[in-house]
Amino acid sequence: xxxxxxxxxxxxxxxxxxxxxxxxxxxxxxxxxxxxxxxxxxxxxxxxxxxxxxxxxxxxxxxxxxxxxxxxxxxxxxxxxxxxxxxxxxxxxxxxxxxxxxxxxxxxxxxxxxxxxxxxxxxxxxxxxxxxxxxxxxxxxxxxxxxxxxxxxxxxxxxxxxxxxxxxxxxxxxxxxxxxxxxxxxxxxxxxxxxxxxxxxxxxxxxxxxxxxxxxxxxxxxxxxxxxxxxxxxxxxxxxxxxxxxxxxxxxxxxxxxxxxxxxxxxxxxxxxxxxxxxxxxxxxxxxxxxxxxxxxxxxxxxxxxxxxxxxxxxxxxxxxxxxxxxxxxxxxxxxxxxxxxxxxxxxxxxxxxx
Amino acid sequence: xxxxxxxxxxxxxxxxxxxxxxxxxxxxxxxxxxxxxxxxxxxxxxxxxxxxxxxxxxxxxxxxxxxxxxxxxxxxxxxxxxxxxxxxxxxxxxxxxxxxxxxxxxxxxxxxxxxxxxxxxxxxxxxxxxxxxxxxxxxxxxxxxxxxxxxxxxxxxxxxxxxxxxxxxxxxxxxxxxxxxxxxxxxxxxxxxxxxxxxxxxxxxxxxxxxxxxxxxxxxxxxxxxxxxxxxxxxxxxxxxxxxxxxxxxxxxxxxxxxxxxxxxxxxxxxxxxxxxxxxxxxxxxxxxxxxxx
Numbered sequence: 001x002x003x004x005x006x007x008x009x010x011x012x013x014x015x016x017x018x019x020x021x022x023x024x025x026x027x028x029x030x031x032x033x034x035x036x037x038x039x040x041x042x043x044x045x046x047x048x049x050x051x052x053x054x055x056x057x058x059x060x061x062x063x064x065x066x067x068x069x070x071x072x073x074x075x076x077x078x079x080x081x082x083x084x085x086x087x088x089x090x091x092x093x094x095x096x097x098x099x100x101x102x103x104x105x106x107x108x109x110x111x112x113x114x115x116x117x118x119x120x121x122x123x124x125x126x127x128x129x130x131x132x133x134x135x136x137x138x139x140x141x142x143x144x145x146x147x148x149x150x151x152x153x154x155x156x157x158x159x160x161x162x163x164x165x166x167x168x169x170x171x172x173x174x175x176x177x178x179x180x181x182x183x184x185x186x187x188x189x190x191x192x193x194x195x196x197x198x199x200x201x202x203x204x205x206x207x208x209x210x211x212x213x214x215x216x217x218x219x220x221x222x223x224x225x226x227x228x229x230x231x232x233x234x235x236x237x238x239x240x241x242x243x244x245x246x247x248x249x250x251x252x253x254x255x256x257x258x259x260x261x262x263x264x265x266x267x268x269x270x271x272x273x274x275x276x277x278x279x280x281x282x283x284x285x286x287x288x289x290x291x292x293x294x295x296x297x298x299x300x301x302x303x304x305x306x307x308x309x310x311x312x313x314x315x316x317x318x319x320x321x322x323x324x325x326x327x328x329x330x331x332x333x334x335x336x337x338x339x340x341x342x343x344x345x346x347x348x349x350x351x352x353x354x355x
Numbered sequence: 356x357x358x359x360x361x362x363x364x365x366x367x368x369x370x371x372x373x374x375x376x377x378x379x380x381x382x383x384x385x386x387x388x389x390x391x392x393x394x395x396x397x398x399x400x401x402x403x404x405x406x407x408x409x410x411x412x413x414x415x416x417x418x419x420x421x422x423x424x425x426x427x428x429x430x431x432x433x434x435x436x437x438x439x440x441x442x443x444x445x446x447x448x449x450x451x452x453x454x455x456x457x458x459x460x461x462x463x464x465x466x467x468x469x470x471x472x473x474x475x476x477x478x479x480x481x482x483x484x485x486x487x488x489x490x491x492x493x494x495x496x497x498x499x500x501x502x503x504x505x506x507x508x509x510x511x512x513x514x515x516x517x518x519x520x521x522x523x524x525x526x527x528x529x530x531x532x533x534x535x536x537x538x539x540x541x542x543x544x545x546x547x548x549x550x551x552x553x554x555x556x557x558x559x560x561x562x563x564x565x566x567x568x569x570x571x572x573x574x575x576x577x578x579x580x581x582x583x584x585x586x587x588x589x590x591x592x593x594x595x596x597x598x599x600x601x602x603x604x605x606x607x608x609x610x611x612x613x614x615x616x617x618x619x620x621x622x623x624x625x626x627x628x629x630x631x632x633x634x635x636x637x638x639x640x641x642x643x644x645x646x647x648x649x
Contacts, residue, residue, distance in 0.1 A: 077448050124630070127637040130447045131390050135584045136633055138577075139626035146623040150616065259577070263455055270452050311467050318463025324456030328449050329441045 004030035007347050020199050039184055043177040051176045053292060058183035059245050060284035062190045064268040065277060066237030069194060071266070072275040073203070074230040075210030076125050080137035082261035083144035084235050087114045088242025089252045090148055093161040098154075103166030103247065110243035111236040117144070118235020122228045129213075141262055149254040160253030163246055183244055190237055194277045197233070206230050210275070267320070271327050273334030282335040290323065291316050357489045362610040363603060368496040370602020371503040376558040376575060377582040377594035378510065379551035384588045385527035386547040388447075389439065392454040394555055395576020396461035401427045401556025402563035402572060403469050406476060420560060424553050431552025432545045439548070440541075458576065466570060473569035499561040506557060507595060514591070523547060527589070574622075581625035585632055587642020596640065601625045 004027050013019050023029040043051055067081050088110040095106035121140040125133050148155050155161065165174045166182070173179045197203040205226045208216035217223045246252045264287055272283020298312050331337060376398060383391045404426050408419035438457055442450055485492050514520040525533040526543045534540050562572060582601045586593025608624045632639065 071448065077451065124633055124637075128633055131384075131451070131588060132584060132633060132637060132639075134390075134447075134451060135580055136630060138580065139630050142623055142626045143630070146619050149619060263459075266448075266452060266455070270448070274448070314463045314466035316463070317459050317466065321456040321458065321460025321463060325438055325453055325460065328445070328453045328456065329438070332445065332449060 004034060007343070022195055022199065036188060040181070043180060048176050051180050053289065055176070055180045055183050055248060057285045057288045058180070058187040059241050059248065060265075060268065060288045061187045061281050062183075062244065063238050063241035063265055064272065064280040064284035065190050065194050066234045066241060067265050068269045068272075068275070068277065068280040069197070069206070069237065070230050070234035072269050072273075072280070073198065073210060074206040074227065074234075075213075076122070076227065076230060077130070077134040078137040078231075078234070079134050079259070079262050079266065080121065080141040080144070081238055081265040082257040082259060083141040084114050084118055084238040085242035085245065085261060086145060086148055086252070086254070086257035087117055087235075088239030089246030089257070090155055090161070091239070092243035092246055093163050093252050094154060097161055097163060104168065107166075107240060107243050111239040114239025114242065115232040115236035118238070119228050119232040122231025122235075125227045125231065126224050138259070141259060145254055145257060158254070160251055163250050163252065165247055165250065179248060183248070186240065186244060190240075191277060191281065194237075194280075198277075202226070202229065207275075267324055271323065271334055273336030276334070276336045278339075279334050279336035282339065286335060290320065294319055358610065359607075360490050362606045364490060364492060365496070366603030366606030367599060368500050368602070369606060370599040371500050372558050372561055372598075373575075373579055373582050373602050374595045374598025375503050375506060375554055375561075376579045377586070377598050378507070378591065379554040379558075380579060380583045381586075381588065381591055381594045382523075382547050382554075383551050384583070385591075386523060387439065387443075387544055389442075389450040389454065390580075390583075390588070391551065392451065392576060393434070393458035393461055394551070394579065395573035396458045396465065397427060397431065397552045397555035398559035398562065398575050399465055399568075399570065399573045400430065400461065401552075401559030402568045403465060403559075405556070405560045406474060406563060406568050407469075409477060410474075423556050423560060427556035428549040428553040431548040431550070434552070435545050435548035439544070458573070462570070462573060469570075471570050473567045475567040476564050495561075495564050499565065502557070502561065506554070510591075519543075519546060578622070578625060581629040584629050584639055585625075587639030589643060590639070590641035593639060593641035601628070604628060 006027065008025060008027070011024075023032070039054075042054055046054070063081065063085060067078065070076050070078050091110040091113045092103070092106045095101040095109055096103055101109075121137065124136045128136055149157060151157070165172060165179060167173060171178075173182055198207070205216065205221045208219065208221055209223065209226055209230070213223055216226075249256070268283035268287045269280050270283070271286055272281065273279025294316050295312065298309060298315060302309060327334065376394060379394055379397070380391060383389055401423055405419050405423040408414045408422055409416055412419075414422070434457060438453055439450070442453055445453075483494065485494060485497065514524055522533070522538045523543050523546070525536065525538055526540055530540055533543075558575070559572065562575065566572075578601075579598075582597040583594055584597075585600060586595070586597030604624055605621050608620050612620050612624070636642075
């Protein structure tokens, strides 16, 4: 077998089909396969704690890809992801707990209902742009959470709802490993879906809308339907992530989906790289693991400052903001840009120089 | 009826503070097309600084107040220089996220220094309640209202008459043209951010006197967003009118809707109004929509 990690020396494309292909060449395909297999092997040697983190990363990846479709690829800023996660989580909670439906039915239902609500809040996007749209989605966030928090007969109000881990036949996804596999499979499927989406007319239309919506309209793209569609597709994926998260934490309360969550997801796609599926993955993993890393750092610091733990939450806020600003100022392309630069360096090596 | 007027007056006072903070938003938006999500943290920092000067260093309130304003104005300028200047011509989302990052960073600093407990100002205004035809008003409210009115008047004159004010309006109108007329756009940006932060500090000190100072004060940054959207992001009269409308609506909804619909309506009602207004007028009540060229 040829070494899959050998880099190609240039682009040699002779047809549009080749240019649009999912994998640039068979080696890339093999490389991806190896990475996915490695991800599936994590539970064999990792502790339960690490697997839990990996599960959270996988869920964040799903949500970040969903948001990136809307914000990164279609250019519609949404500050309401937290609420859409909540809609997904609560829908699944209501269907499985109150109505006793199976998880496997309630998961797509959660996606669908989130898609409908997302589409509904996407309707103003036809007339609103930029900052005004951002505030409209912020309004969506506040209104949806308020409705959930006050609709006690359905959502349990302030005390929230309790969920169970899914099962199929006699097999339960109760332990960490099996739930990790479930999330990983969904994350891989979402990635493949998103990568393929941008090879279709719909995906290309999204890109055109982002680049210049008036121009896109002149070229025959129905702005209204594509914008609403983008909201719906993105919300569907976010809703799935919300349902998975709810069944992972096994409890849903309004506090879990505050505006901070929306900001975190926006930070994921910005730090990762706007308009890049791979970037969303990198950003999701980075932002999910950042507080964990800081936790370790503070633990180390307690040797010198005994009460460092009391400052942990403020310190996290501080570093989160700092990281965001540093990325925006010094590397607006995000982690994916850094990754590509490294790759390009080695592609031309030893002829690549600093300049 | 007395209840109604009581609620109305509370709304007007709170609304006047909203108008003041919203003014900061609008100034920044007009000058640099950016929405400052860290405005709430400017408010917070302003009130903490003033509180610290008054309680720990025992500085008389008026001097402490002026020192706070100076500090916040410098902070605003520093923020502009360090965070916003490199992002000129960056896409909208980058600027939004930069100010969100900034708000998180500042909030982290504030929590690290001052913690999370509510602290209250020593009584500065007399606590004797004033009564008009059965409506009770606390002097703090009255003072806030007049201070805000005074400041709004000052700013109106500043923008109409002073050279700097004119320069700021010119930059807001057309950056390129202003630049070619010899106006330093950079210094206009810096001063805009300085003024916005200063105005936020005034809001912070007044709010701190009314409700006490704690970390949750920063949420005014979010509450004021509907105000500016309602009035139109680029309109100063819009900010003032929007501030009063939202303040009054909030106060009335606490009085009349909260018993029916349950808690939290106060935070939600501005956003519901915003969604409705945006459906009808996408650029707010007084905002100008631009012409788009392909």
